[in-house]
Amino acid sequence: MEDFLNAFALLSNFVLVPAIAYGSQLALGALGVTLVFGILRFSNFAHGDTMAFGTMFTILATWWLQSLGVNLGPLPTALLALPVGILVCAIYVLICDRMVYKFYRKQKADPVIYLIASVGVMFVTNGIVRFIIGPDDQNFSDGQRFIIKARDFKTMTGLSEGISIKVSQGLTVVTVIIVVTALFWFLNKTRTGKSMRAYSDNEDLALLSGINPDKVVAVTWILAAALATIAGTLYGLDKSFKPFTYFQLLLPIFASAIVGGLGNPLGAIAGAFVIAFSEIMVTYAYKRFAGYLLPEEWLSGGLLQLLSTDYKFAVSFIILLLVLLFRPTGIFKGTGV
Amino acid sequence: MKSAMKNVFLFSIMAALIVFVGQYQSWNLALSILNLCLISAVMALGVNIQWGYAGLFNVGVMGFAAMGGLAAMLISVSPVREAWSAGGVGVIIGLFILISTVLAAVFSYKKMAKSPLRALLIVFICVVGYFILRSVVDPATSAIEKVNPASTGYLGGLGLPILLAWPVGGLFAGAVAWVVGKITLGLRTDYLAIATLGISEIIVAVLKHEDWLTRGVKNVTGLSRPVPYEIGLQKSEWFLSLSQRLGANHVTFSSIFVKLCYAGLFTIVLLIVLWLSEKALRSPWGRMMRAIRDNEVSANAMGKDITARHLQVFVLGSIVVGIAGAMLTTLDGQLTPSTYQPLRFTFLIWVMVIVGGSGNNWGAVLGGFVIWFFWIEAEPLGLWLMDLITSGMDADSPLRAHLIESAAHMRLMTMGLILLLALRFSPRGLIPEKVGRHH
Numbered sequence: 001m002e003d004f005l006n007a008f009a010l011l012s013n014f015v016l017v018p019a020i021a022y023g024s025q026l027a028l029g030a031l032g033v034t035l036v037f038g039i040l041r042f043s044n045f046a047h048g049d050t051m052a053f054g055t056m057f058t059i060l061a062t063w064w065l066q067s068l069g070v071n072l073g074p075l076p077t078a079l080l081a082l083p084v085g086i087l088v089c090a091i092y093v094l095i096c097d098r099m100v101y102k103f104y105r106k107q108k109a110d111p112v113i114y115l116i117a118s119v120g121v122m123f124v125t126n127g128i129v130r131f132i133i134g135p136d137d138q139n140f141s142d143g144q145r146f147i148i149k150a151r152d153f154k155t156m157t158g159l160s161e162g163i164s165i166k167v168s169q170g171l172t173v174v175t176v177i178i179v180v181t182a183l184f185w186f187l188n189k190t191r192t193g194k195s196m197r198a199y200s201d202n203e204d205l206a207l208l209s210g211i212n213p214d215k216v217v218a219v220t221w222i223l224a225a226a227l228a229t230i231a232g233t234l235y236g237l238d239k240s241f242k243p244f245t246y247f248q249l250l251l252p253i254f255a256s257a258i259v260g261g262l263g264n265p266l267g268a269i270a271g272a273f274v275i276a277f278s279e280i281m282v283t284y285a286y287k288r289f290a291g292y293l294l295p296e297e298w299l300s301g302g303l304l305q306l307l308s309t310d311y312k313f314a315v316s317f318i319i320l321l322l323v324l325l326f327r328p329t330g331i332f333k334g335t336g337v
Numbered sequence: 338m339k340s341a342m343k344n345v346f347l348f349s350i351m352a353a354l355i356v357f358v359g360q361y362q363s364w365n366l367a368l369s370i371l372n373l374c375l376i377s378a379v380m381a382l383g384v385n386i387q388w389g390y391a392g393l394f395n396v397g398v399m400g401f402a403a404m405g406g407l408a409a410m411l412i413s414v415s416p417v418r419e420a421w422s423a424g425g426v427g428v429i430i431g432l433f434i435l436i437s438t439v440l441a442a443v444f445s446y447k448k449m450a451k452s453p454l455r456a457l458l459i460v461f462i463c464v465v466g467y468f469i470l471r472s473v474v475d476p477a478t479s480a481i482e483k484v485n486p487a488s489t490g491y492l493g494g495l496g497l498p499i500l501l502a503w504p505v506g507g508l509f510a511g512a513v514a515w516v517v518g519k520i521t522l523g524l525r526t527d528y529l530a531i532a533t534l535g536i537s538e539i540i541v542a543v544l545k546h547e548d549w550l551t552r553g554v555k556n557v558t559g560l561s562r563p564v565p566y567e568i569g570l571q572k573s574e575w576f577l578s579l580s581q582r583l584g585a586n587h588v589t590f591s592s593i594f595v596k597l598c599y600a601g602l603f604t605i606v607l608l609i610v611l612w613l614s615e616k617a618l619r620s621p622w623g624r625m626m627r628a629i630r631d632n633e634v635s636a637n638a639m640g641k642d643i644t645a646r647h648l649q650v651f652v653l654g655s656i657v658v659g660i661a662g663a664m665l666t667t668l669d670g671q672l673t674p675s676t677y678q679p680l681r682f683t684f685l686i687w688v689m690v691i692v693g694g695s696g697n698n699w700g701a702v703l704g705g706f707v708i709w710f711f712w713i714e715a716e717p718l719g720l721w722l723m724d725l726i727t728s729g730m731d732a733d734s735p736l737r738a739h740l741i742e743s744a745a746h747m748r749l750m751t752m753g754l755i756l757l758l759a760l761r762f763s764p765r766g767l768i769p770e771k772v773g774r775h776h
Binding site: 042043045100103111112113115116117119120121122123124125126127128130131132134135247248250251254255258262306308310311313314316317320321322324325326328 | 392394396456460467520521524526527528530531532534535536538539542543545546679680684687691743746747748749750751752753754756757760761764
């Protein structure tokens with residue numbers, strides 16, 4: 001029995017907890033992508049760099065607050081700086097929309113033109129981020145590091161394996177629950193949210209019934225910017241901030257949105273957890289886990305790792321291909337093919 | 338004829354710019370820019386075949402170029418006999434297991450009706466195949482990596498002339514494109530874009546981490562060359578007398594001579610690809626491709642198999658990109674997986690095609706030249722600009738130091754702006770696509 005509990009603790013520590021945190025971060029990113037897709041009808045390649053942009057301003061504000069001696073005690077100061085990041089990021093994407101995308105919207109351009117334009121925006125955003133904060137790693141987390149330390153868990157339960165939960169992980173889950181609840185409340189209960197859903201379902205009908213498209217588009221961008229900044233900041237707190245990593249997050253984020261069904265917010269969340277859990281489960285080395293459950297003579301010398309962590313992107317890619325092969329509209333029906 | 342004059346004019350400006358660099362910076366630099374311009378032009382032609390002819394958005398140019406680079410290494414490096422005897426058999430058996438797993442999965446996909454059972458069976462076949470593969474290949478690769486890891490630790494290649502790698506690189510890239518295209522073409526354009534983004538990241542990850550194949554980040558240096566070596570030239574009689582006759586320093590001239598040889602080879606490839614592309618564009622096949630691009634529904638109604646044609650053109654374009662990738666690695670003389678960056682290898686090529694003129698091969702070539710030239714020259718220009726802006730500031734002000742230090746990142750921003758401006762104000766590019774005459 002104790003072996004079984006130890007195995008469970010081990011798995012929770014290295015798979016369950018990190019995957020829930022990572023999945024939550026991906027979910028916020030994928031929600032942003034899927035919202036933009038649902039309303040503006042293109043895949044926004046600049047989303048990863050928008051995350052980096054918002055996070056950068058959060059970091060700058062954090063540093064400023066830290067220099068003033070302001071902090072939140074056990075919680076990271078970045079939480080206090082988050083509104084600044086969201087605000088600047090929202091202004092930035094609105095400017096981008098006005099200068100870049102609006103023109104193509106008026107022209108009713110092909111979606112692929114938006115895609116190329118978003119690549120241009122991605123370049124510019126990436127350049128701005130590197131210009132201001134540089135291409136290197138930045139660490140901005142402060143406050144307490146752990147909610148539960150592995151050692152405390154061990155003394156508490158008497159097991160030989162501990163579970164540690166970082167503050168950033170706990171914070172991620174709590175924030176995501178709040179943000180997602182607020183988002184769904186907004187989309188389902190408020191007038192603006194309902195008009196967004198109507199616009200996403202059928203643009204012409206929505207316009208006929210007097211919905212103001214400019215407002216819908218602006219609200220979408222603000223939501224996307226807020227989601228991107230929150231996701232980026234949480235990811236940065238949990239791991240670290242490096243502009244190129246945020247560009248690379250684009251693939252798992254898109255995979256989450258497509259696996260769940262592009263344009264479907266609920267799907268984006270489900271997709272994000274599918275991707276996060278597969279990525280971490282497939283790249284985890286099960287040697288010690290198996291050591292608790294299997295008789296010793298069954299074990300071979302290997303690490304029992306399905307795929308090296310170097311290939312974690314391959315996991316989201318393969319899931320993406322499987323979904324495209326067998327169910328191109330995603331798990332939940334998205335706007336689809 | 339007016340447009341022809343304009344094109345000649347544009348190309349001569351480009352030539353004048355390169356000559357200008359030669360005169361005022363150095364001819365060595367001018368020729369290295371020219372060589373990379375030529376390679377970029379071939380790559381841009383490849384992307385233009387996909388985007389300009391068929392409207393396919395490939396975000397994985399980097400991966401296909403890397404396949405070409407891999408081919409250059411695998412063809413030219415001589416085999417490491419010890420490594421082959423240590424794990425060669427295991428790797429070859431692994432390859433057979435891989436092929437048979439894929440065949441079994443494809444066979445069950447084709448032969449069974451669409452059902453959850455089929456999906457389960459295919460997943461099962463893949464998982465079992467994967468485990469058998471790993472159990473055979475893992476010991477073999479770790480044995481290979483243990484063979485003298487400081488200098489080899491990999492299987493090496495075939496030891497053939499590196500020129501042979503250019504077509505092989507094309508084949509490698511084409512094969513990958515076929516697999517990706519087979520799955521994603523026929524769905525939304527976005528899906529192709531994201532899938533190609535993914536495959537290119539994975540290809541580069543494989544090059545970086547599979548040490549037994551590519552030595553990973555330890556790099557394979559000293560690839561053989563298709564042209565003479567500088568040292569050899571400096572020792573040969575005819576070369577010394579030639580440089581004396583031209584009144585040039587023989588050391589500088591030897592490196593210029595080598596670069597000229599490369600430029601000659603690259604120009605031949607560029608001309609062949611350009612000629613074939615033009616031929617194809619003007620053929621009934623090219624007209625059909627443009628018809629599909631401009632109106633898929635009506636082309637489909639005329640009985641054209643759109644997905645199959647898209648697959649064809651996607652593979653063809655990727656082959657061209659693969660050839661260019663092999664040329665690039667040949668020029669570098671080494672395979673350095675960590676240099677494959679998406680901004681440099683994928684998105685820069687896109688800027689070239691959009692700025693040059695999508696759908697027009699000459700436009701793509703010109704775009705390749707112009708954008709590469711500015712990509713290289715943006716750095717000195719940016720530094721100069723920053724110096725100018727900050728000249729009023731205190732010499733040791735931190736803001737000034739930061740601005741000058743960050744000047745290098747300006748080029749990403751500049752490229753993005755160029756792309757956005759071109760797309761907005763000159764969407765048909767410097768040399769627009771010729772629209773057929775209406776009778």
